[in-house]
Amino acid sequence: MTNIVWLRQELRIEDNPALYSAAREKAPVLPVYLWQPDSDASAMPGGASKWWLHYSLTALEKALAALGAPLLIRAGAPETELPKLAAAYNADAVFWSRAYDPIGGAQDDRLAETLQRAGVACRIFAAATHLINPDTVMNGAGTPYKVFTPFWKTASAMPAIKPLPAPTRLVPPRKKPAGVTVNALKLLPEHDWAAGLRDAWTPGEEGATAQLERFVDSALATYEEARDYPAQQGVSRLSPHLRFGEISPRVITAVIDSVCTERRDPQLTHNAGVYLRQLFWREFGVYLLRHFPAMTHAPMRPEFARFPWRNDDDALKQWQRGLTGYPIVDAGMRELWRTGWMHNRVRMIAASFLVKHLLLPWQSGAAWFWDTLVDADIANNTLGWQWVGGCGPDAAPYFRIFNPIKQGERYDATGAYVRQWVPELAPLDDKHIHTPWLASKTALNEANIVLGETYPLPLVDHQEARKRALDAYAFVRQG
């Protein structure tokens, strides 16, 4: 008799309800990860996510081996692989955490049915991937919230669930598992473009814990102010760790709460509150997707179906490559390409530029982010892009059009961020670092810049693009 633990979105051993419960029963534990190459194309991780997954699985293998039970890795769908494994190991039960996205949820239902037919018990847990269960937070009318603040008030007032400890020891099944190696999944790119990712990140539970510690020690106390400046280390950078379940948001909350209690510093406590509120945007994302599964592809506001999006592959490519001619946008897009991540402030600027300045559909931006972000998460990505597009719940009003010049000058006043990611502009003086097309010939010569050759001229004029966007949004409103 064996307990199978299917590890899906929680690639960690601490605060893992399925693993914890299976381990408590003293029976042998078989932890399983399933790679699903044939699943729905929209559910397949993008290139950057696959890179991360490779190292996350490697770390998980090591952690589980240290506890005594090696990880079994297989390729295949859970509803075919898990019943096979249950039979081969004479398993009494399969333990796993529920998924709240449409594809994962449907998979849960199919798996539970198949296992029950085979006489195997299903021990399904509310996922510790999130702080709330999306099915339990509703407004007074009994319908799902569509506005963040009231959602947050209700959701954050729910009693916090204490994180579960990591099991100290696991009993392996007698039979040696026959799986594949992480390498066999071929998650790493054939052509190695991942040097920037390797420099920037340490995937895995240990890396996640270390990152949380760094954030709490060095940035949390100034989070509210510093989080908007992309050249500073002002944000948590925990998003990919959360995405792969290498750390649970309950652990993050518990650690921060205990630090605040210990230090009794009102400024720290205030900033911690600002950060924890941000964590609830992640909750809001999964919550909305649970209740409005079509939002991954369809605008939440139906009138946006007639939005006059343009079709311009050249412009899309220039945006993707960081060649729009607007330094802050290009810096962000190149940070993304190199490191698999982009600072939140710059995500808003770059995304707004695609949707409002270029009038390209938010779905094409979402697709690019899906492929290039190490933290690509279907719920967060969808919410973020619908918000920017103005077609989501609680969205940015249509007349709120980020000015990429002003944003650059305000949040990257010295140009440190632009200089890091757009090195061809680095020698330019601060005054024109966000507007190279306004620099004098002498200044450009001295900086070795030939506009249109070494760095592009602006793809669109801000004022004209702004007017065009306002007209397009007016068209949607009036029908």
Place this chain on the structure above:
DNA sequence: TTTTGAGTTGTTCGA
């Protein structure tokens, strides 16, 4: 049912 207040992250214009 009706009413009322509020709504992540901005920009521009004119006094």
Place this chain on the structure above:
DNA sequence: GTCGAACAACTCAAA
């Protein structure tokens, strides 16, 4: 340079 208003109504949530 600073400040407030306009952008333009609309939807959501709760009383």
